[in-house]
Amino acid sequence: MKAVALISGGLDSALAAKIVMEQGVGVYGFTVIHVFSESIKQATPSYAERSADELGITLYSHKASQDFLNIVKDPKYGYGKNVNPCLDCRIYMLIKAAQYMKKIGASFLITGEVLGERPMSQRMDAMNIIDRDSGLKGLILRPLSAKLLSPTVPEIKGWISRDRLFDIQGRSRKPQLMLAKRYGIRKFSTPAGGCLLTEPNFSKRMKDIIKFKSDFTLEDVELLKIGRHFRLTSGTKVIIGRNEQENNSLVKFTKDGMIHLEAQNVPGPVVLVESNTNDEDIRTAALLCSIYCKKTAAWKHININVFKKAHQQTIRLGQEEHVPDKDIQEWRV
């Protein structure tokens, strides 16, 4: 008997897999990596890989692409506290996991969901929606809360003993931590750690891009992770690197049609401007660039190089030119 366990790298999913493994089922790990998965503190190997390694199971990683962005843009069940479409996301993950389940000839899925632990995706009605919309009713076993839920196919068919499953519910982590001790599970991340869609500052940038560029791509999302972002009054986006690493990353995006600005005579940041803009916005971007340049003696007469595809021009900024603080605050995303 084989089953596929969704492994997030957190404790709940590791426990769920372990509980089923203890009943003699061959468990295969499955995880979804998406463009929002990486938190600022990126871990290598990932927490899901560490978790699978500790459990001694293989892990298949599904890399979500543009189809996942469509969910984030317009989730059927809306967002949580930030721009996290957790319910739609869980349905997506389970559908992908079910494809893997079929491919390897497994019979059911395992998740670490706990009734009442998360406000959006772990309520009873949400779990029912997940089961229904994924087309997997009866095939999703939630070992940590199974005794509080309707029996699933693996329990009904006797592949799994319901008596050896649990009735955990709520937000307390105590029962899970006790089980972690019992099973010797030590490698796990904090709950919901690592999803940028749950971070307020990143969510602000996501809301902005959903509003101004509804056909945004994976590369656009990658850009949201770098630098200071400004949305000018005209709607043009300006991005300014905060350090050398970000400047180098931003340079890589210039090939994709962004306009690239850099000070000529003082050290300063790399600035990118969306290419479908006008001369006034480019001058504003040059002024924004000057604000973050090193204030050396040359700063008083700063020259900003502007690279647009093969074309290059230089903007000379006068000492008296500046951008009002209130505009900068207003434009900041």
Ligand code: SF4
């Ligand atoms: S926190 Fe992020 S990865 Fe997790 S279910 Fe919600 S949207 Fe999906």
